[in-house]
Amino acid sequence: MQYQDYTREQLLAERDRLRADYREIKKLGLRLNMSRGVPSPEQLGLSLPMLDIIHSESDCRAIDGSDCRNYGLLDGIPSCRQMMADMMEVTPNMVMVGGNSSLNMMFDTIACFMNKPVVKGERPWCEVADRKFLCPAPGYDRHFGITGYFGFEMIPVPMHPDGPDMDLVEQLVKDPSVKGIWCVPKYSNPEGITYSNEVVRRFASLNPAAPDFRIMWDNAYCIHDLTDSGDTLLPIMAACEQAGHPDLPILFCSTSKITFPGSGVAAMAASMNNMKVIKNKYKYQTIGYDKINMLRHVRFFGSFDGMKAHMAKHRAVIAPRFELVMDRIDTQLSDYGVISYNRPRGGYFVSVYVTHGTAKRVVDLCTEAGVTLTNAGATYPYGKDPDDSNIRIAPTYPSLDELSKAMDIFCICTRLASVEKLLSDA
C-alpha cells in the first residue's frame, strides 16, 4: 500500500518503526561516500597494465618516429587523435587531444569564447551582459559550475525520457543572448538517458538567433554500457553537417572513467571554423599536452575497438552494483509510492525522484547515518531543485557489501522522510 493511502495512525506507527530502524542502522557506524561518480578500486585495477607499457626510448616513438618525450604536437600524437576521433565519430583533423580532463577543456572553451568571439564580428561573451546558457536539468553539477563561474544566467530545461525538452530549447534559442547548451547525450548525468534520434536531429537543425550559439556535447559515457546491446546515439557531427550546421556542436570525451580519473586522456572535436579559434588560444596556452600518456593509452588499447573491449570488463565489475541499487529500490521502496526513476542502461548514476520536498531531508538523514550522497539540488542550476525531489546515487565506488548496507540506509531514510512529509502536510 502506498503511504498516501495510509491513515494518520498508520503513518504515525510507520514513522515510529522507521525511526527505530534508523537508530539501529546508525549504530553500524558506516562511513561511505557515494557523492560522486568514482570508479572502484577493482575498476582501476583493470588499467594497471597501462602503466607498464612505456619504458625505453624506442617505446616513446610515435608512428612517425617522433620522440614523444620532447616538445611538439600541440593537438596530440596522430595515433591518439585517430582513437579519440573514432570515439567521437568524427575525422581526426577535427580533433584536439588535451590534458587529463575533458572538464578542463570545456572550461577552457567557455573561457576562450568569453574573451574572443567564436564567430567573427560577434562580441566576446564577456561583453554580453545578459548572457545565458541552457541547462537541461537534472544535469551535471560541474557543467553548471562553469557557466555559473563565468556569469551566465542559467536556464533550466526539463529532461524527458528521450532527452531535453526540444520544444522549449527551440523556443529559448530565439533569444540572441542565449549562447549555448550543456548536453550529456548518452547515459546522461544523472539520469542515464540517451537522446533519441529525433532529439539529436532537432539539435542539428536548431536555428539559434545567436550566430555564436554552441552545443557543448559532453559525451562522457559514450561507451559506458551496462547492457549487452547498449544504447545507440546518433552522431551529432554527422547530423549537424547534414543539416548544414557544422559549427553548432563542440564535442568532448575522455578516458577518465575508462583508464584512470586524473591520469586519463581528454579530447575535443569541432568544425574547422571552431577549431581555428580554439587552437589560436591553445597555441598561446601551452606547447602541448602529455604525449607519453597519450602513447600509453594508444599502446594499451591498440584502437578504439580495444577501448570498447576494455569497457566490457568495467561492466562486469559495476553492473552488479547497479542491479543491487535498482533491486533495492524496486523491492523496498516502490510499494510505498515514494520513489520513481529511470532505469539506466549505462553511465555512472541512478537518478531517483523521491516524494517532493523530501530530497534534502533524505540526504541529511543518510549523511547522519554515515552515507554521503550528492547534495540534494546539486543536479540543478544554482543547486536549486524546484521540487526538492531528485537524488543522484553513484553506485560504482562501494563494494557490493557496502552498497547493500548503504541502500538499506537509503531506503529507510527515503521512507522516513516521506512519512514525515505526509504527516506534516496533513
Place this chain on the structure above:
Amino acid sequence: MQYQDYTREQLLAERDRLRADYREIKKLGLRLNMSRGVPSPEQLGLSLPMLDIIHSESDCRAIDGSDCRNYGLLDGIPSCRQMMADMMEVTPNMVMVGGNSSLNMMFDTIACFMNKPVVKGERPWCEVADRKFLCPAPGYDRHFGITGYFGFEMIPVPMHPDGPDMDLVEQLVKDPSVKGIWCVPKYSNPEGITYSNEVVRRFASLNPAAPDFRIMWDNAYCIHDLTDSGDTLLPIMAACEQAGHPDLPILFCSTSKITFPGSGVAAMAASMNNMKVIKNKYKYQTIGYDKINMLRHVRFFGSFDGMKAHMAKHRAVIAPRFELVMDRIDTQLSDYGVISYNRPRGGYFVSVYVTHGTAKRVVDLCTEAGVTLTNAGATYPYGKDPDDSNIRIAPTYPSLDELSKAMDIFCICTRLASVEKLLSDA
C-alpha cells in the same frame, strides 16, 4: 682587426671570401633546428627510469594512503607540493601543482584575472581597455604571446646585466593600467642573466598604482646551472613578505627541462589572497591534475635535493655544448667586432647581439644554409627588435658534431651580414 676599420676594398674582398665559404658550407646540406630550447635525446634518457617506477596498486598510494589513480586532491599530492615548494622556496600551503606545463598555468592565471579581479573591488582586466604589461626584453616570446593574446599593450623594459631596468620599472608602475610584469629571474630567457639581490629587493619594494599589479615570476631555470657554484637568486616570496607585499608575486616552475618536456610536472605558488582567487577558478576548471605523474616525479627524485643532483647529469650533457658555442663566438667572431653577448652560467640559451640591422639577415642566411634559429625579433614584444640585433642560440638539442657545423655556418653568416651592412651603409 674589426670590420669597421676595414677599407672598402678590404670589405669587398672579405665579402667575396665569405660568400665563397657560404656557398661551400651550404653544400653540406645540414638540416638542424636550433630555434627552441629543447633538451637533447641524451638528456631525455636521463629520466627514463622515471617511467619504470609505478606499476602496482600499492605503487599508486600517496603517503597518506590515498589512491592516486582516482579523483581528488585539486592542488596536487602533498609530497609533490612539498617538493615544488622547496623548488620555489615557499611553504607547501602556498603551492598548487598543475598539469604538465607552467606556461599553461601562467596563461590560465592571466585568463583568470581577465575575468575575475584578483583584488576585491578592482575591475577584471578585460574591462580595463588600456591594460598594459611590462616586458623585460629580450625575453621569452611565449610570455609576450600570452599578454598579446589578451590584448595588453606590451611595454618593453631594457635588460641590464643584473636584471630589468628597475628605475624604469618603478616609473612605469605609477600608471594604474600597468597590471604586471614578466620575469625569468634566474638564467633569464634568452640572456642567462640572474637578477641581483638589489633588483629582487626593488621588485619586492614596488608600490604599483594598480592594487592588482602582479609580478609573473617564471623561475623556469632555477636549478639549471652550467657551473659548479651556480648563481644565487634571492627568494622573491621571502623578499616580498619582508617588504610587506606578499601579494605581489606569483611564482611558477616546472620539471619540463628536468624530466620530460610535455610529461613533466608544473606548479605555481602565491599568497593566500592570490591563491584564493586562483583556486576558486581551478575548482571549476578541473577535478584535479595527473597525480600518478606527480607520484612518478616524487619517487624518482625522492626530494628536491634529488632533483638538484639530477641536474648535475644534465649539466654534464649540455655544458660542453654551451662551451662550444661560446668558444666559436670568441675565436671566430670577436676579432671582427660583429658580436657581443653575456656568458650564461645556466639556462638554455646563448643570446648574442650582432651588428645592428643584421639579425634578420643572419637568421635568413642560416636558414638558407639549413640551420633554423629563433626568428630574429621573437625575443621582443610584438616580435620587434628595435635594433634588429638580438639572436637567441639554443645549443642543447644538437649533438656536439652538429653544433660544431651549425656554429661554423652561424659565424660565416654573422660576418657576411656585417660586411654587407657596412658596405651598404657606406
